[in-house]
Amino acid sequence: MTASSKSLYAVAARPGPALAGPGGRPGRPAGSAEGIVSSLSSRAATPPLLAVRDVRIRHAPTGRELVRGVSFDLAPGRVVGIVGESGSGKTLTCRAALGILPRHLELSGGSIVLAGEDVTTFDEDRWTRERGSTLAAVFQDPASYLNPSLPVGSQVAEVLRVKTGLRRREARSRTLELFASVHLRDPDVVYGQYPFELSGGMLQRVLIAAAVSAGPRILVADEATTALDVTVQAEILDLLADLREGSGLSLVVVSHDLAVVAQLCDEVLVMRHGEVVEQGQTDRVLHRPEHEYTRLLLAEHDQFGLDRVLEGRAS
Amino acid sequence: MLRRVLSLPSGRLAIGVLVLVAALAVLGPVLAPQDPLATSGTTLAGVSGSHWLGTDNLGRDVLSRLLAGSRVSVLGSVEVALVALVVGAVPGILSVYLGRTIEWLSLRLADTLVALPFLLFAVAVTALLGNGLTQAMVVTGVLVSPLFYRVSRAATLTVARSAYVESAVVAGASIGWVVRRHVWVKVLPPVAVALAQTVGTGFVIVSSLTFLGIGVQPPAPTWGGLLASDLGFLAYQPWAPLAPALLIMATVWACNVLADVVRDVSGEAGRALVAARGSRPPTHPSTPRTSGGVS
Amino acid sequence: MTETTAAVRPDARPVGSDVPRDESVLQVRDLDVHYGRGRRRRQVLHGVSLTVGPGETLGLIGETGSGKSTFGRAVLGLAPASSGRIVVSGEEVTAYGRRQWRTLRRRGVLQSVFQDPLRSLDPDLTVADSLVEPLVLQGVPRAEALTRARSDLARVRLEDDLLDRLPGEISGGQRQRVAVARALVTDPSAIILDEPVSALDAANRVQVLRILQELRSAGVALVFISHDLGSVAGIADRIAVLYQGRLVEEGPARTVVTSPQHVYTRLLVRSAPTLRGGAADRAERAELRALLGA
Numbered sequence: 001m002t003a004s005s006k007s008l009y010a011v012a013a014r015p016g017p018a019l020a021g022p023g024g025r026p027g028r029p030a031g032s033a034e035g036i037v038s039s040l041s042s043r044a045a046t047p048p049l050l051a052v053r054d055v056r057i058r059h060a061p062t063g064r065e066l067v068r069g070v071s072f073d074l075a076p077g078r079v080v081g082i083v084g085e086s087g088s089g090k091t092l093t094c095r096a097a098l099g100i101l102p103r104h105l106e107l108s109g110g111s112i113v114l115a116g117e118d119v120t121t122f123d124e125d126r127w128t129r130e131r132g133s134t135l136a137a138v139f140q141d142p143a144s145y146l147n148p149s150l151p152v153g154s155q156v157a158e159v160l161r162v163k164t165g166l167r168r169r170e171a172r173s174r175t176l177e178l179f180a181s182v183h184l185r186d187p188d189v190v191y192g193q194y195p196f197e198l199s200g201g202m203l204q205r206v207l208i209a210a211a212v213s214a215g216p217r218i219l220v221a222d223e224a225t226t227a228l229d230v231t232v233q234a235e236i237l238d239l240l241a242d243l244r245e246g247s248g249l250s251l252v253v254v255s256h257d258l259a260v261v262a263q264l265c266d267e268v269l270v271m272r273h274g275e276v277v278e279q280g281q282t283d284r285v286l287h288r289p290e291h292e293y294t295r296l297l298l299a300e301h302d303q304f305g306l307d308r309v310l311e312g313r314a315s
Numbered sequence: 316m317l318r319r320v321l322s323l324p325s326g327r328l329a330i331g332v333l334v335l336v337a338a339l340a341v342l343g344p345v346l347a348p349q350d351p352l353a354t355s356g357t358t359l360a361g362v363s364g365s366h367w368l369g370t371d372n373l374g375r376d377v378l379s380r381l382l383a384g385s386r387v388s389v390l391g392s393v394e395v396a397l398v399a400l401v402v403g404a405v406p407g408i409l410s411v412y413l414g415r416t417i418e419w420l421s422l423r424l425a426d427t428l429v430a431l432p433f434l435l436f437a438v439a440v441t442a443l444l445g446n447g448l449t450q451a452m453v454v455t456g457v458l459v460s461p462l463f464y465r466v467s468r469a470a471t472l473t474v475a476r477s478a479y480v481e482s483a484v485v486a487g488a489s490i491g492w493v494v495r496r497h498v499w500v501k502v503l504p505p506v507a508v509a510l511a512q513t514v515g516t517g518f519v520i521v522s523s524l525t526f527l528g529i530g531v532q533p534p535a536p537t538w539g540g541l542l543a544s545d546l547g548f549l550a551y552q553p554w555a556p557l558a559p560a561l562l563i564m565a566t567v568w569a570c571n572v573l574a575d576v577v578r579d580v581s582g583e584a585g586r587a588l589v590a591a592r593g594s595r596p597p598t599h600p601s602t603p604r605t606s607g608g609v610s
Numbered sequence: 611m612t613e614t615t616a617a618v619r620p621d622a623r624p625v626g627s628d629v630p631r632d633e634s635v636l637q638v639r640d641l642d643v644h645y646g647r648g649r650r651r652r653q654v655l656h657g658v659s660l661t662v663g664p665g666e667t668l669g670l671i672g673e674t675g676s677g678k679s680t681f682g683r684a685v686l687g688l689a690p691a692s693s694g695r696i697v698v699s700g701e702e703v704t705a706y707g708r709r710q711w712r713t714l715r716r717r718g719v720l721q722s723v724f725q726d727p728l729r730s731l732d733p734d735l736t737v738a739d740s741l742v743e744p745l746v747l748q749g750v751p752r753a754e755a756l757t758r759a760r761s762d763l764a765r766v767r768l769e770d771d772l773l774d775r776l777p778g779e780i781s782g783g784q785r786q787r788v789a790v791a792r793a794l795v796t797d798p799s800a801i802i803l804d805e806p807v808s809a810l811d812a813a814n815r816v817q818v819l820r821i822l823q824e825l826r827s828a829g830v831a832l833v834f835i836s837h838d839l840g841s842v843a844g845i846a847d848r849i850a851v852l853y854q855g856r857l858v859e860e861g862p863a864r865t866v867v868t869s870p871q872h873v874y875t876r877l878l879v880r881s882a883p884t885l886r887g888g889a890a891d892r893a894e895r896a897e898l899r900a901l902l903g904a
Contacts, residue, residue, distance in 0.1 A: 085811040229673035230838055234881030235899070238892050256811070259840070259883035286885050297812050298885065301840070304819045306882050308844035309867040478724035479732040479740070482792070485686050486744035487716035496743075500734045 048073035049115055049217055049250050050097060050135070056109035057092050057101065065108065067092050067274045072267065074218060079244060079251040081261030081282070083297065084271035090254050093271075094220050097252070098137055099127040115217070132163045135218035136211035140226050142203035146195040152203075153179070153191025156210045163214040178209040181246075182239055201232035205239065212243065219243070222254040237263050258297040259305075262286055270294050319580040326576040332569035336389060336562075343385035349376040377541070381558055384536030389566075391452050391537070392517025396510050398456025403463025404506050408498060410464075411471045412490045425461040433458055441529050451529050455520050459513055466509045470502040504578040511574035515567030538563055634697070635800040635831045636662040636685060636720075641694035643680050654680045656855045657694070662800060665829040667822075669846030669863065671839050671878065676852040678835050682802045685833070686722055687711045699799055716748050718796025723789045725805035730789040731777040737788050738773040744796045755795070762791040766821050783814025790821060800831035807841060819845060840882040843867050851875045873901045 050073070057067035067089035074080050082090040095101050097112050099119060112119045115134055122130065139145065146155055156178065157171040166174060172191075179187035182205040195203060204224060211219060221240060225233035241264060243249045255261050261268055261282070268285045270278040270293060278291040289295045301307045320326035339346075370376055410421045440454045441447075474480060480497050488496070521539045538559045545556040643655040655677045662668050672678035683689035685696060687703065696704050699719045703711070714720075721744070724730050731740045738756060741763065745755035760770060766787040777785050786806065793801050803822070807815040823845055826832060836842045842849065842863075849866040851859040851874065858872040870876045877898040880891045
């Protein structure tokens with residue numbers, strides 16, 4: 001594996017820096033979003049797989065808060081979407097939940113409870129065990145998570161061997177199964193191909209295969225379709241929907257495009273400048289937006305996009 | 316550009332040192348207290364009242380030789396740098412614009428120059444053109460020019476494919492316009508850095524040619540030549556190479572600092588840097604200004 | 611070199627015999643473009659024909675490798691056509707040399723805006739310098755050019771105090787609006803826009819799109835090149851779809867979106883993320899992909 005911080009292990013098993021947050025939870029009640037969240041989660045009978053409560057993330061050297069109070073519950077088989085521009089804090093929130101916050105950033109408030117356990121108590125070994133087997137992630141630029149000089153199949157197989165202790169031959173056949181399950185045509189051929197031989201969409205499928213290889217219950221897709229063509233983006237989104245239906249995977253879908261999130265998600269958080277400006281059931285947010293910024297995001301589609309033509313709306 | 320360089324302390328210091336060096340080059344031979352070629356009885360003497368920097372192996376006054384040699388040394392290395400600049404940078408910029416044939420030819424020529432054995436080439440050319448400082452420096456300049464060719468070509472290539480150059484072309488800009496208006500400013504900083512480097516290596520090259528009797532005949536003093544002969548008597552006078560070495564070092568250092576400053580103050584980031592120091596020349600939107608701000 | 615000097619079949623078609631030349635701002639017939647030379651020569655556009663009328667907005671949609679940007683570049687004379695015919699405001703430009711292109715360009719009838727707001731303006735020139743460049747190239751004195759440029763700056767809702775700034779000192783959205791204003795200073799009859807809003811955030815996207823809509827109302831013809839049908843559908847009069855270098859569909863925007871004919875266009879329409887629906891199309895998309903792959 002490469003020495004770079006980006007590798008397949010980042011999506012599945014890479015040991016990352018542990019959260020450097022304060023030891024315990026802050027004793028104060030969670031923010032205003034609490035009401036919505038609890039009402040949503042009470043509707044779901046099962047306890048949440050991932051409970052994010054009033055999470056705050058701080059740049060330690062300057063003390064500046066980059067994320068201020070994000071809360072959501074992710075129930076099994078559900079999909080939560082986070083929408084926002086770059087710098088809105090949507091990616092940092094995900095990274096905190098994955099235990100891979102960048103250097104100098106720390107959880108300065110709130111709590112993240114993963115399958116019943118507060119992640120602030122996790123050390124690096126624990127994170128390494130959880131990543132891949134409980135939660136996994138795919139990001140925007142799939143090529144940078146693969147070693148360019150090794151065939152993609154062997155890289156996924158290696159992750160499998162490390163994470164699940166499969167032997168070489170078993171890992172290979174399991175990888176081929178995974179490749180087929182992410183709708184890669186000719187898994188045998190793809191197995192032996194190098195990253196540069198594959199298109200962006202195919203690489204993202206390989207990354208998704210690696211991410212789900214150890215059977216995680218949560219998959220975080222952070223701008224996973226942003227760099228792709230529209231038709232390929234739809235393929236990946238369809239694949240995520242298939243995975244959710246097929247194996248009950250819970251998803252956190254992060255995107256700058258409200259429409260992408262609208263395709264998949266049950267609940268949407270709209271973030272701007274580190275704050276959640278709107279949060280609620282997707283249907284409600286799309287049809288009765290309360291915040292001006294959400295209306296702006298909707299207006300783009302309504303006035304200039306496909307929706308204008310499809311719905312016959314006039315501006 | 317000069318004003319922006321002078322607005323930074325490091326820029327002022329570098330310019331100051333270079334002005335001193337230039338003064339030495341002009342006045343050095345006049346300032347030399349003794350005849351640089353006259354020998355005295357004491358060879359390899361230490362520092363004394365009559366010989367401030369001692370004498371060399373033939374009993375010549377080191378200070379006088381340093382001062383007398385400054386003109387040739389400085390002139391030589393500046394000549395090298397300027398020849399390299401003209402021979403390298405101009406084709407480097409134009410190779411991007413004048414079609415595939417010229418591009419191919421100039422690239423191969425640059426490769427060839429890099430591959431040429433330097434001393435052999437120098438000897439051959441001086442045999443052809445006659446021996447003299449200018450001939451030797453032109454030869455050296457031509458041989459160093461691929462550096463300028465590559466640096467300016469690389470800078471031009473990145474600019475030539477940018478959207479703003481294409482927008483200018485779509486608006487009817489000619490090659491000349493694009494080079495003057497958009498390319499030149501981007502090529503200048505890396506070329507300035509190369510120029511400073513070349514002036515530095517110029518001193519050393521002058522000295523190695525002097526060894527062979529090319530360019531400057533041995534009794535005539537140069538900084539590089541002094542350094543070379545002092546090194547031969549290191550066992551007797553370990554401190555002797557210090558004086559010429561310090562002079563060369565100071566000049567090269569000033570050139571490099573100047574190149575850094577030029578790079579820092581040019582371009583987008585540079586203007587912001589200078590503006591942050593509050594010395595940006597006041598401009599008004601309606602006053603017509605000339606392009607680029609390159610001096 | 612950027613300008614076209616490629617040999618074009620001179621006998622391809624008699625000039626203007628079958629086309630109402632004065633009616634269209636831009637007319638392209640059977641355009642072929644190749645890239646590379648020798649063994650690596652590759653055809654990027656295959657016989658593309660498109661016409662843009664005065665004041666018309668054409669949305670040109672295509673994904674990676676469709677040749678959409680090449681089409682824009684060929685029309686602007688930045689990519690040489692290997693065969694076919696390009697007519698810009700009544701002038702047959704296909705066989706134009708460097709000098710003829712320059713003369714045509716300096717009339718300012720055709721301008722361009724490119725995607726990257728970071729690279730669309732020279733980082734070393736002030737906004738004012740960039741804005742007046744097309745006019746100065748026409749020979750307009752700088753002071754007069756600046757006066758004219760100010761009104762275009764207002765058209766893109768930017769303040770005068772931006773004039774003295776450098777691109778690095780203003781936001782990406784502002785930069786892209788300056789690029790649009792710069793394209794406007796010569797009162798062009800058509801502007802080629804290659805992914806003009808793709809790199810912008812939502813607020814700036816909406817603002818630039820509104821400006822483009824105003825230009826359309828003001829009678830400027832626009833060729834809006836994009837990979838995303840969704841970003842063009844609401845603003846274009848007509849939509850043309852490029853797929854693997856070929857024009858597979860062309861028609862009024864509403865028709866193309868509501869009843870696409872070609873399999874690829876259907877997939878494109880069904881794939882574009884919309885606010886309402888989407889998941890229900892999954893089966894249909896799978897079907898279309900199978901059809902397209904066959």
